[in-house]
Amino acid sequence: MLNLKVNFQMKWYEGLLWAVEIGLVAFGLWALVDTLMISCSKAAWRFLLLFLIWALPGAAVLVFFRPGRNAQDNA
Amino acid sequence: MKHNKKLLMAILWSAMGASLILFVATRFNVYAFLSIFVTAALALAWWGMNFPITETARRNTHLGVVGFWTLIFGLLFGPFPVPKKPQYVVGEVHRFSEMEHGWGRMYSGALGPQIANHGRVYTDPEEVNGIGGARGKSPSFVTGYPLARALFGGASALDGYRGVEKHGGEPAAPVKYPWVNYESEARGTKLGWNKGDMLLPEVAKQLGYEKARYTPEENSLMVKGIGKWLGSMDVAIAEVDPRWFYSHDFITKGTPLPLEEVKELKYAIQLFVDQDWTRVHNDPGNSWWSVAKSGQAYSTSAWQAVRLAAMLRDMGYVARVGFGGINYDSVESPISVYSGKGEYGRLSDAVVPSAGGLRFKSASVLTNFPLKAGDPDQGYGITRMCANCDRCARACPVSSIAMGEPTVENGVNMWQVDKDKCVRFRAGNLGGNCCNECLRVCPYNKPDTLFHRLGNYMIAHSPVAPYLFGSVRGVGLEDWLDFDYSSEAGHVKNRPARWVQENPGFKMQFPYYVGNYIYTEEDRSTAEAWAAGEGAKMGKVGLTYKGVEWGKIEPRLLDANGRSRNVHHDFEKGALPAELPLPGKTISKEEAQALLDSGQAFAGGSNHTDANVFPPRSPKYERGVLTYKEAAKKWKEEK
Ligand code: SF4
Ligand code: SF4
Numbered sequence: 001m002l003n004l005k006v007n008f009q010m011k012w013y014e015g016l017l018w019a020v021e022i023g024l025v026a027f028g029l030w031a032l033v034d035t036l037m038i039s040c041s042k043a044a045w046r047f048l049l050l051f052l053i054w055a056l057p058g059a060a061v062l063v064f065f066r067p068g069r070n071a072q073d074n075a
Numbered sequence: 076m077k078h079n080k081k082l083l084m085a086i087l088w089s090a091m092g093a094s095l096i097l098f099v100a101t102r103f104n105v106y107a108f109l110s111i112f113v114t115a116a117l118a119l120a121w122w123g124m125n126f127p128i129t130e131t132a133r134r135n136t137h138l139g140v141v142g143f144w145t146l147i148f149g150l151l152f153g154p155f156p157v158p159k160k161p162q163y164v165v166g167e168v169h170r171f172s173e174m175e176h177g178w179g180r181m182y183s184g185a186l187g188p189q190i191a192n193h194g195r196v197y198t199d200p201e202e203v204n205g206i207g208g209a210r211g212k213s214p215s216f217v218t219g220y221p222l223a224r225a226l227f228g229g230a231s232a233l234d235g236y237r238g239v240e241k242h243g244g245e246p247a248a249p250v251k252y253p254w255v256n257y258e259s260e261a262r263g264t265k266l267g268w269n270k271g272d273m274l275l276p277e278v279a280k281q282l283g284y285e286k287a288r289y290t291p292e293e294n295s296l297m298v299k300g301i302g303k304w305l306g307s308m309d310v311a312i313a314e315v316d317p318r319w320f321y322s323h324d325f326i327t328k329g330t331p332l333p334l335e336e337v338k339e340l341k342y343a344i345q346l347f348v349d350q351d352w353t354r355v356h357n358d359p360g361n362s363w364w365s366v367a368k369s370g371q372a373y374s375t376s377a378w379q380a381v382r383l384a385a386m387l388r389d390m391g392y393v394a395r396v397g398f399g400g401i402n403y404d405s406v407e408s409p410i411s412v413y414s415g416k417g418e419y420g421r422l423s424d425a426v427v428p429s430a431g432g433l434r435f436k437s438a439s440v441l442t443n444f445p446l447k448a449g450d451p452d453q454g455y456g457i458t459r460m461c462a463n464c465d466r467c468a469r470a471c472p473v474s475s476i477a478m479g480e481p482t483v484e485n486g487v488n489m490w491q492v493d494k495d496k497c498v499r500f501r502a503g504n505l506g507g508n509c510c511n512e513c514l515r516v517c518p519y520n521k522p523d524t525l526f527h528r529l530g531n532y533m534i535a536h537s538p539v540a541p542y543l544f545g546s547v548r549g550v551g552l553e554d555w556l557d558f559d560y561s562s563e564a565g566h567v568k569n570r571p572a573r574w575v576q577e578n579p580g581f582k583m584q585f586p587y588y589v590g591n592y593i594y595t596e597e598d599r600s601t602a603e604a605w606a607a608g609e610g611a612k613m614g615k616v617g618l619t620y621k622g623v624e625w626g627k628i629e630p631r632l633l634d635a636n637g638r639s640r641n642v643h644h645d646f647e648k649g650a651l652p653a654e655l656p657l658p659g660k661t662i663s664k665e666e667a668q669a670l671l672d673s674g675q676a677f678a679g680g681s682n683h684t685d686a687n688v689f690p691p692r693s694p695k696y697e698r699g700v701l702t703y704k705e706a707a708k709k710w711k712e713e714k
Contacts, residue, residue: 013137020144034526035558038352042560050552053109056116058140064123065137067130 166486177498226370328590432519463545472572503575589659
């Protein structure tokens with residue numbers, strides 16, 4: 001029997017930023033679908049791109065801004 | 076190595092700083108705006124990948140980003156109060172003559188013979204003898220193809236039902252001008268909605284009772300329910316300001332419309348019919364289908380209003396109908412504005428968010444059925460949005476929409492469209508028929524989805540959104556997103572606009588007598604020299620504004636002098652006669668005065684001096700500064 005154990009830990013402020021990031025992407029997807037539905041394909045993809053660009057700084061912080069990962073390099 | 080990393084770090088942050096500086100220096104360029112986010116992300120990522128990060132730094136950057144977006148979210152979606160609607164009336168307001176509006180002037184010949192004969196220049200001899208010839212007329216830009224003829228014909232066919240003389244129990248027979256109200260046998264006997272006096276179930280639910288009591292509030296809910304049932308996108312109800320009534324009628328070429336005869340009409344019910352997103356999106360003024368959109372919405376709204384009015388008359392009330400193209404008794408846009416459904420936009424028409432912005436045509440029922448009007452002060456932030464968005468002004472092929480700030484005309488402070496230029500292009504568009512560029516590009520013109528409603532909410536409430544979407548003093552996201560592109564129809568190209576011009580040096584001769592009306596020097600078009608080709612560039616050819624470049628006219632469409640020939644581009648068979656007939660004639664000043672003094676002819680426009688208005692203006696409503704509320708209150712008390 002497969003025994004899967006998922007260990008997931010998140011600090012409260014990380015949770016907040018995840019919520020913001022998910023919110024931005026979700027908004028972008030909503031904009032994409034809504035705008036595709038009204039036959040404005042160019043605007044639809046640009047809308048999604050806009051939200052993805054807006055989400056970039058937060059994503060960079062979530063993924064790369066961690067203690068320890070560069071300690072050996074920069075010590 | 077470490078040095079290089081630091082150097083790149085500095086470069087990335089500098090790039091972000093430069094994007095920020097560029098953003099301000101370029102007056103909020105959208106790419107500089109996007110670049111701020113991209114460079115910030117790169118700098119943060121590089122920092123995190125190459126330099127030691129403490130737990131505190133991680134927390135603080137997280138909270139920094141979260142704080143930034145919380146602030147933006149609050150600024151965009153916070154329930155900020157909607158900006159107050161402007162006080163439009165700032166001076167003496169005169170009634171508008173229907174002969175004075177663009178179509179009145181064009182059809183009557185006051186703008187010149189070439190445009191008055193737009194039908195002739197619009198087609199080739201075969202067509203003249205074909206579709207229009209059968210009716211003894213050249214097909215015009217309206218009647219030039221079967222669908223448009225069917226749709227506009229559908230509206231005209233209803234003229235007899237607007238509220239005139241009774242005919243077999245129905246108000247059917249139009250009089251010379253139907254400025255009298257239908258009097259039914261049952262007048263005085265008020266009938267209810269139905270035998271049981273039962274309300275529409277949703278109205279009953281809203282009010283908490285089922286049997287009608289005929290209070291104004293209840294009546295309004297019922298009229299709105301029925302109006303929407305008939306197919307109206309929304310229903311506006313306003314108390315009538317008598318200055319909305321035209322002073323002179325167009326269909327009968329200038330018959331005066333005395334206020335005394337319409338004192339019973341205290342309320343206006345306005346119905347909105349969609350010109351349809353797909354058609355507006357896919358058919359600009361050069362699609363050759365364009366004018367049918369107006370015909371569709373005019374005839375449908377006419378039909379709705381005629382039926383609503385018939386019901387009110389049967390209930391024992393007076394009900395008159397106004398519908399388009401030219402069968403109105405009153406100006407429509409103030410009804411939309413003062414019913415609390417919209418605001419005057421840059422186009423100078425009412426922008427009504429619940430009806431696709433500018434994408435509707437409306438019809439109205441004027442009645443004495445007691446109603447509760449909407450809040451005239453209700454705003455939507457449209458004026459603030461229009462101040463930051465000039466998409467319609469940029470799109471207009473003949474620059475008839477004002478850039479810049481509102482101005483005062485006829486005592487009303489609002490953006491003023493150059494109606495003569497607009498109508499000359501719409502009637503004389505040589506590369507299509509009519510036009511709808513302004514309403515097509517308006518950000519309010521979207522299908523009514525939840526997403527679009529959220530956008531409208533933001534524009535109404537947020538102090539930031541108009542700067543984000545508008546480009547006058549903002550980022551211009553609406554431009555960048557490019558809703559103009561239709562995946563069904565491709566891209567609408569900026570085109571060299573070409574329109575029917577008057578002969579070089581043309582100057583209209585006044586007084587000009589047509590039907591019952593005399594146009595005087597005060598009616599001279601301010602766009603007359605332009606109409607005769609002076610300074611006219613046939614649209615915006617060669618001009619560039621905010622990245623929009625207007626193309627060149629093909630040489631084959633130019634005459635020996637480099638001017639666009641006044642012919643439809645399919646018309647290759649020769650020139651038009653140099654002189655085209657006008658529907659009216661020029662007379663002497665003495666003749667004009669005698670006709671006016673004896674009451675055989677009439678004159679007047681909102682811009683005329685008092686001495687040149689026949690019959691004279693109402694001293695009660697057209698003297699001094701009277702706000703909408705003051706005028707409507709006086710009118711309501713009028714017996
Ligand atoms: S209808 Fe066309 S010509 Fe008239 S204001 Fe709009 S864009 Fe300009
Ligand atoms: S296009 Fe822009 S400026 Fe013109 S009416 Fe619409 S919102 Fe106002």
